[in-house]
Amino acid sequence: MKPSRVPLYTTLAVLAFLYLPIVVMTVQSFNAARYGGEWKGFTFSWYAKLFEDRSIWSATRNTLVVAISCTAVSTIIGSLAAWVLHRYRTRLQRLHYLVTYAPLVVPDILMGISLLLFYVNLKILLGLGTVILAHVTFCISYVAFVVLGRLQDFDYSLVEAAQDLGAGWGRIVFRVLLPVLGPGILAGAMLAFTLSVDDFVITFFVAGPGSSTLPVHIYSMIKHGSTTVINALSVLFMTVTFAVVVISQFFSRNRPVH
């Protein structure tokens, strides 16, 4: 019997469905035609134009400021949350777990609206600060669950062994916990970084004037036309995000511990 070709075609169809739009966008970003449609030759001019646009640079700067601060804060809090979730058994632990898990399943638009209402009620001025805070709220959960995954393989007797050999908590944290859990924490941080860079919906609600990030800026550019520059910007954006994800995958890959 000839092997069935159905799986092959299914795979190709799924891949096309997922990646064809991205391929089209990438090709279009090098198309000299102003409005797409037909191929009028290869050009870098959209990329050149991109680098001349000051508003894009400012959005990029905002994005990086938000992503880096959010990553730093949520990595620390998220890792500690994972440790506490893993290590302690109390009756409230299920509740803690639920609270940490909730941001992963609550729709972004709900998070965005509720955060906006929260800020408005407390009369907090919208700006980079509110964006960072909003990103931290959901990034903590992602970091916590990535680190929690690493902790499932973590052998607590390593800590006991270190104590047994005379190490205090400082030495245990820096010489045992961080080196062993480091890859997991780094993977969590990378994930937080990409999520923060990519986030549109929540940022759209909580960003004030002058604090829009790249995704929000791209959205407003679409409204003003000039799709070709957006193509170029999206390709660059995607490349950077993709690189971060690949690196984080590399670090979170399970390597034998024993």
Place this chain on the structure above:
Amino acid sequence: MESILEIKTVNKAFGAQRVVRDVSLSVKRGEVFSLLGPSGCGKTTLLRMIAGFERPDSGSILLDGTDVAQLPPNRRQVNTVFQNYALFPHLSVADNIAFGLRAEGKPKIEIQEEVHRMLDLIRMHEHAHKKPSQISGGQKQRVAIARALIKKPKILLLDEPLAALDLKLRQHMLLELDRIHDEVGITFIYVTHDQDEAMSLSDHIAIMNEGVIEQLGTPAEVYELPKSRFVAEFIGDTNLFPGKVASVEGSDYCHLEVPGLGKILAYQDRPVAPGENVTLSLRPEKFNLSREKPTVPSIQNLLPGVVDTIIYMGSETRYVVRCGEFKLNVLRQHNRCLLEEKPITWEDSVWLTWHADDGNILQSTNGTPATTPNADSAP
């Protein structure tokens, strides 16, 4: 010899469960002391209290005369070899071994010398730079021992150190442990559920069950003179005869009336009175098995039986012999079995003999009923 560790009426409960109950024992300086028992008997909890990972609810733990019961693990001069070795995966073998001395802040040169000495002891110089993931189970075991010994502990605690190794390697590591113990002369406390390990390595064995020590003694004592049914069955195989004292013969012997078997003569360790319910334990290798009815002195017991099962094991053969209403385990060393004219086979009528001194009347201590019939040897 003076004792290096004195444990006095230590108790520990987790919630409502009392895992260690009024345990007292003393360990002599330089010996190998085993805590032996089935899983859940409290041996590991007791070890963890000696190490400092658990605090006893009451009682004292005297290490070289000072009570350490409430001290954290890093302030006691005991070190532990963990069951899964717990080597630091990101550090090389040499760095793992050096960890304890670095934590103390010892000068670099001294650390280097000590690590070198330890690598000599465990014969692993060529692997010093390797990560734990690159060495074998037996090698990890040796590194874990060196890492603990470099602290020059007063006692080395070993928590089921060979449980993760396969049989051949386990036997090899037993010899290796024995060699290391001889070389360093440090007191070992060894936790295991494997009676062979405990028997072959220890100077003294404490057999634990349900949080209490059932019996404490040398390997020969606990094997030959088990006090309770639990000990008799946990250490090696045995045959149990529940019966009643029929008559006392002089100061040393008594006759037991065993229902379903008849009268047997037994040595009495402790004074027994006629009418008392007792259980006699008899090891399988104490029997003598023969086809012809032997003529035996009156100090020997003689029973007719029928061979039920034969399990040939190379160096020895196990027989199950039906005897009255009992099925008895009999162990026979080989003496030229292929040369025998008519080897013993299934359903053969045979005679069992044993010396009255070889049976051991159990003491019903620690609430273990010594008179309930044994599921294996009763009909």
